[in-house]
Amino acid sequence: MAYELHYWPAIQGRGEFVRLALEEAGADYVDVAREDGIDGLMAGLERPPRPPFAPPYLRDGDLVIGQTAAILLYLGPRLGLVGESEADRIWTHQIQLTLADAVAEAHDSHHPIASALYYEEQKPEAARRAEDFRDNRIPKFLEWLERVLAANPSGPRHLVGDRLSYADLSLFQLVEGLAYAFPRATERALAATPKVIALHRLVASRPRIAAYLASDRRTAFNEDGIFRRYPELDR
């Protein structure tokens, strides 16, 4: 039976981390709200016995799983996107959670006060938060990823072991998003992280990922998503 991905249809957002895993694995899945609209998406948050807090959530038969990192934890072994050992699995998940922290901070760079307000209602605060994100946080996250790659005993091609994992796919998406939202700051930071650049390229060149990125299933970045290009926030 096909996996059901439930997420906002018009943005990449957090759902994109799940889409990339499903696409890389060639999994059978339905992007439900893109086919049926968002009424069912919201209704799913009210459905007992285990209502997710927010999209994205995945339905696999009777099981409903929310939280992007939890979805990838569940899918990883099923899609062949994580190592076999418990040590590799928990390390992959730890990296994913750190990538998720970076994503949350990217969101807050344009929404530092409240998700429920428009960017235009929090521009002065966003200018201050984005400055810190650009100057301190983007380099800190990317340099940590570089260190993880450099320290990998199996070599720096992948984050965990010598094989592709969902964390590699998520690193690709984080770099994509940062390069869209903060092209200048991200280019500066990437100058110090050649192994991150190489892994980003390796993921982009995977045949199924390349095909996905060229398809109309890949929504373009836009200013309703998590990664937003507001030129005044980039330096």
Place this chain on the structure above:
Amino acid sequence: MAYELHYWPAIQGRGEFVRLALEEAGADYVDVAREDGIDGLMAGLERPPRPPFAPPYLRDGDLVIGQTAAILLYLGPRLGLVGESEADRIWTHQIQLTLADAVAEAHDSHHPIASALYYEEQKPEAARRAEDFRDNRIPKFLEWLERVLAANPSGPRHLVGDRLSYADLSLFQLVEGLAYAFPRATERALAATPKVIALHRLVASRPRIAAYLASDRRTAFNEDGIFRRYPELDR
């Protein structure tokens, strides 16, 4: 061999979610930085092959695990603090990740601009963010937890099934922290969530938790931690 918890010694912070699990289980553990100082804590972030991004991290023999939720994912089965089935485990983890989101938002209520700046350098922005956190986010998180308890087919005593899990312990700690930082807003929100109150009380009355809370191992909340009481931010 004893578990090693590595975390800032003078605050509850994110480490407290791990401490509560270890204490409830009566596990043999060492709170390393409280005994040896923080030099080793920071050095651990640089140590290959798998350097955590930030404290807390747990060492169990050769394995080092960062990210609070990942630590609990690892400890849950070992400490008997999660159900046996994959469905229960992934649901418990999903709840934990949502609690972690609430904790991150509690932090940002006093640090909406930059972790590296003092509160005093971001007070106007904190006033705005705290207003949204008080009026919208605290109720949203607590009401979701109430809904999860109400929808539990095994009854509303626990978040998952009919047994204590690490998510229950983390709910306790979230409520403790919110009640410390935002006593007025939290009391208002809790008025609508009696099942959350009951679970908070149940955890507090567990013999090992009660003994821990009364011990000097439990640091008091303070204004260096994640949950900070700044009266001007509470209404």
